[in-house]
């Protein structure tokens with residue numbers, strides 16, 4: 001069986017380092033706001049090329065807290081894509097603002113900057129571009145719309161740890177950027193975890209305050225916040241894994257290149273990458289007609305695949321009250337029926353990648369002839 005991702009294989013390679021890091025925390029018993037939290041925040045900020053980072057409970061909270069710290073709230077609109085995980089829009093709704101969906105580009109499946117521009121109203125306060133599958137959005141275009149329309153920019157970089165646009169890392173473009181360290185992400189903890197990074201230290205202070213019960217000191221509460229802190233055990237894991245992130249991303253790139261070579265003549269679409277972008281291949285997503293048949297065939301051949309995501313957010317029951325019907329965002333809707341995520345993780349090997357490519361090629365002959 002070839003899995004979509006394999007966290008056990010990763011642990012086997014770094015077990016000593018992880019176990020030692022966790023034992024150190026157990027010995028110190030500094031479980032909340034411990035030494036590793038501050039150290040990880042510094043190391044991750046440096047990695048992203050920004051001034052600071054605040055560790056929080058998960059990636060959803062990271063987006064929520066960044067927006068709240070930027071002053072987004074009831075009565076505001078925040079624009080994001082319909083082709084993303086629901087966490088992005090949930091975080092917007094949590095602030096009291098309304099998520100406004102836009103379509104993605106036909107080829108990269110990332111935010112369409114022209115659609116962003118058209119969606120801006122006098123109520124629009126911010127935009128949340130999503131660096132889906134590990135490839136960054138066209139940040140030149142997104143930032144130019146944001147500047148012209150005076151919008152705050154919060155990058156959803158939950159799938160893009162280490163990705164670059166024109167050589168600069170994800171997280172260093174927006175007013176703030178948000179990361180998830182969910183176990184399956186390129187940089188993953190051993191439980192829920194997230195972070196907000198920014199060059200704006202006042203903004204980071206507000207995020208830290210909101211994430212810790214609105215506290216300025218132990219029992220002085222500036223306002224109501226939430227309890228959403230990165231705990232020390234997770235920070236200790238993340239410090240170890242951050243040291244291996246570039247190597248892991250490099251391995252993902254190698255497997256992405258291998259898929260591309262092996263599938264070069266295939267009668268379906270491979271991922272499209274912009275010249276300015278350096279993706280980190282959180283997912284390797286092909287587009288096949290009759291996707292469900294392909295997925296079934298892969299399962300029969302003992303290869304796990306994924307669909308990220310099968311139904312665009314504007315068609316989810318959760319957003320029925322928005323009144324957006326099928327046809328509202330045709331590019332995202334069409335993609336949702338075709339996308340198939342192939343096994344992708346650093347510990348893959350040539351044999352597994354070949355088996356995946358062969359299975360897809362033979363299925364294409366069966367299904368598409």
Ligand SMILES: *Cc1c(COP(=O)(O)O)cnc(C)c1O
Pocket residue numbers: 058059060061084085087088130132156158159179180181182192193194
């Ligand atoms: C994983 C993910 C999130 C949310 O992260 P959690 O840590 O699971 O809350 C947000 N946005 C995107 C695009 C994601 O993939």
